[in-house]
Amino acid sequence: MYQVIAIMDDKPLETAYLIDDQDIDRQISSLLLKKINKRLTIYPIGSARAALEKLRLSSVQDPDLLPDFIFLDIDMPEMNGWEFLSAYQELDIGRYKPVKIFVLSGLFGKEDIPDAIPAHLVKAVISKPLSLDHIRDIFGHSR
Numbered sequence: 001m002y003q004v005i006a007i008m009d010d011k012p013l014e015t016a017y018l019i020d021d022q023d024i025d026r027q028i029s030s031l032l033l034k035k036i037n038k039r040l041t042i043y044p045i046g047s048a049r050a051a052l053e054k055l056r057l058s059s060v061q062d063p064d065l066l067p068d069f070i071f072l073d074i075d076m077p078e079m080n081g082w083e084f085l086s087a088y089q090e091l092d093i094g095r096y097k098p099v100k101i102f103v104l105s106g107l108f109g110k111e112d113i114p115d116a117i118p119a120h121l122v123k124a125v126i127s128k129p130l131s132l133d134h135i136r137d138i139f140g141h142s143r
Helices: 023-036 048-061 081-091 132-139
Strands: 014-019 040-045 069-073 100-105 122-127
Touching: 014 023, 014 048, 023 040, 023 069, 023 132, 040 048, 048 081, 069 081, 081 100
Parallel strands: 014 040, 014 069, 069 100, 100 122
Antiparallel strands: none
16 A cells, blocks of 8 residues: 655745736746746736736635736836736725735836835836846845
8 A cells, every 4th residue: 555645835826927018028037937936826918908807807706816926017008017007006906915016127217116106016126128136036035
């Protein structure tokens, strides 16, 4: 008779929305994120509007499905990252779950966040492209 032994990692799985209109950026960022945090489930989303709808549905149907992290590109057509953040505030996701938002931009720094966006809403503004060093800093992993 065989005995089955399960070794469980007590660290919970984490989820992230990767919101970027550029498919290649989503693919590369997803690979880099998984390389550093293998317990991360990534949902690549091609538009800010689609991400807002997914957040809205999750908050209504099952708040446990809300992401732990959002990686948000600023420069997107139709709805940019700043507009996303304004609409995100109205959803009041924080009452269900604290979500860490990282803005991805080649042009802006944290000091460039519009006044309408509370500073506490954005954990950091990270220059694009996302690098392994950025991801290690976010997840607290050493080299």
